[in-house]
Amino acid sequence: MTMSLLNQLVENKKVNRKSLAILIDPDKVEDSSSLIQTIHLCTENKVDFLFVGGSLITNDNFSKVISIIKSNTNIPVLIFPGNNIQIDSNADAILLLSLISGRNPDFLIGQHVLAAPILKKSKLEIIPMGYMLVNSGPATSASYMSNTTPIPSDKPTIAACTAMAGEMLGLRTIYLDAGSGAQKAIPQKIISTVSRSISVPLVVGGGLNSISKVGLALEAGADMVVIGNALENDYSLLIEASDKINSMNATLDIHQ
């Protein structure tokens, strides 16, 4: 029997194995041939996970994108939903985000109540996730659309206590997100403090638009990094990030 994706994340964390996720925003997919090109590049570069979702989706691409991905690669597809209409049972799993950095009940539990019966009938693996937005400069789509205030980027203790509370409530993963297209990525101090305070896998993303920022996030304690916007015009970061992660993981293999 194959291991669940959540178990894979937990097992990877136990041995400090890092992973790379690429975010595909269905709103920004213009044609299937460029999507297929991106998917092939992800496969060639051993991307671990493909996230699909957006704060706002203005076209009917969501299911199409998932189906094209599933027909072109074996990389697991994880829905990264901005709301409860982003559910498609062709994906492998859904990141069931509860927006614990905010105080908007709709994004803490309301959307989930609406989604629960649909998720129950689907064969999607559910990955419960504490989702934390951290301030990164101008408002991001996720903080605006969720009507929540992100955690101040110079308050690592607030971030750590929020993540700890999420873990204590039973959330199985934590996602620290500066927001897509963030001007400033999550500071290392926030990542390292959160990482030391929890034992569940830690995902970090938002504004990771250079290999140095990707490296800083991984070195500070991210178990998985997510890259989205930076790939929309230039694929070089995908190759660099994948090389970086493979070389970090290769040193682990030597020591095992």
Ligand SMILES: CC(C)=CCC/C(C)=C/CC/C(C)=C/CC/C(C)=C/COP(=O)(O)OP(=O)(O)O
């Ligand atoms: C219960 C279900 C199914 C969903 C819960 C939904 C929750 C709680 C969402 C958290 C808040 C939120 C709006 C998250 C958005 C996450 C996301 C998909 C970000 C991707 O980037 P965009 O924010 O779309 O960035 P761009 O503006 O660059 O397109």
Ligand SMILES: O=P(O)(O)OC[C@@H](O)CO
């Ligand atoms: O698009 P970017 O800035 O890479 O962010 C990806 C993801 O973390 C957003 O939720």
Ligand SMILES: [Mg+2]
């Ligand atoms: Mg979007």
